[in-house]
Amino acid sequence: MQLGILYGISVGTGDPELITLKGLRWLQQCPIVAFPAGLGDRPGIAQQIITTWLKPQQTTLTLNFPYVQDESILVSAWQQAAQQVWDYLKQGQDIAFACEGDVSFYSTFTYLAQTLQELHPEVIIKTVPGVCSPMAIASALQIPLTIRSQRLAILPALYTINELETALDWAEVVVLLKVSSVYQQVWQILHQRKLLAHSWIVEKATFPEQKIYRNLARYPRLQLSYFSLLLVKASDI
Ligand SMILES: C[S@@+](CC[C@H](N)C(=O)[O-])C[C@H]1O[C@@H](n2cnc3c(N)ncnc32)[C@H](O)[C@@H]1O
Incomplete structure (x- = not known):
């Protein structure tokens, strides 16, 4: 058969x-x-x-x-x-x-x-193939994910905080998956680097219950679902 x-x-x-x-x-x-x-x-x-x-x-x-x-x-x-x-x-x-x-x-x-x-x-x-979450959140936010020669770093999860530091040193655009369990630590790093105003969280992107958090300075603490993703634009150019 x-x-x-x-x-x-x-x-x-x-x-x-x-x-x-x-x-x-x-x-x-x-x-x-x-x-x-x-x-x-x-x-x-x-x-x-x-x-x-x-x-x-x-x-x-x-x-x-x-x-x-x-x-x-x-x-x-x-x-x-x-x-x-x-x-x-x-x-x-x-x-x-x-x-x-x-x-x-x-x-x-x-x-x-x-x-x-x-x-x-x-x-x-x-x-x-299909639509993956970094592309979906760019559409939810109505901004391009990357432009010109911007480097994009995608972190599947955060095992040590150094990984985020390294990614932010290297890339102009950083996407972090599975952000929910490490949000507070990540917030501190973004705060130190003055990047909170250039960061977004999208929860359940493209679902009817989608939520967008802009300017993360207002959100030092967030209870996020597993289906949440962080986007950081470390540079506009
Ligand atoms: C195991 S990965 C799966 C990735 C998936 N295959 C994709 O193409 O995006 C799970 C992580 O993807 C992200 N994710 C997947 N779907 C999402 C959505 N609709 N909204 C926000 N984040 C999402 C979240 O960070 C979640 O913790």
């Missing part, structure tokens, strides 16, 4: 219309649609984004990717998810995996795909 194909589909950062035509076509033509589970009983973020596009005859497959740092727990979850996906692929059924933002940009899909390739090298995987 011919193997099914695993499609990694970028579904955008919140607004369901931020999906490409190709992504939508592939999403709707797969009999199985997979996505990461949400927290508790809540639907996952990618699931929420694609709900309007799903057809009644499509089967949904929720995969568990725990929000933990422990490598052994993560590896075991990736293996379990890979097995669940493989069960359909080996029967010749195609699967669309919906990925929040872009599939190649700090995405859970990468771990699933790598694990699947290790366990079953014959697997066929295709991906569709």
Whole structure:
């Protein structure tokens, strides 16, 4: 029997219309649609984004990717998810995996795909690019992300504060993902560098509940959701 194909589909950062035509076509033509589970009983973020596009005859497959740092727990979850996906692929059924933002940009899909390739090298995987969060926040703020010869530094998270210092020394534009848990430390650095007026936080960009915080001098403390991102424009030129 011919193997099914695993499609990694970028579904955008919140607004369901931020999906490409190709992504939508592939999403709707797969009999199985997979996505990461949400927290508790809540639907996952990618699931929420694609709900309007799903057809009644499509089967949904929720995969568990725990929000933990422990490598052994993560590896075991990736293996379990890979097995669940493989069960359909080996029967010749195609699967669309919906990925929040872009599939190649700090995405859970990468771990699933790598694990699947290790366990079953014959697997066929295709991906569709899309809108990732730095692009989405630039649009939310109605400013260009970068202009002219500006250097852009993207930090996936902040493990030590030095990383932010180094990025600010090097780049004119800095984007920090996963800012929620380190916001107060980051605020102090921006304060010392007199960059608070040139910094923005966008929470849940392109979702109906999107929130924008401008001029961070007014916000030394913020309770932010995980889906928040910091943009710093260290120079206008
Ligand atoms: C694991 S990364 C996933 C990135 C995603 N694949 C993308 O293309 O943007 C999660 C981080 O991306 C950022 N993020 C993703 N979607 C966002 C959104 N709609 N609004 C603000 N930040 C977002 C947040 O900083 C969040 O902590």
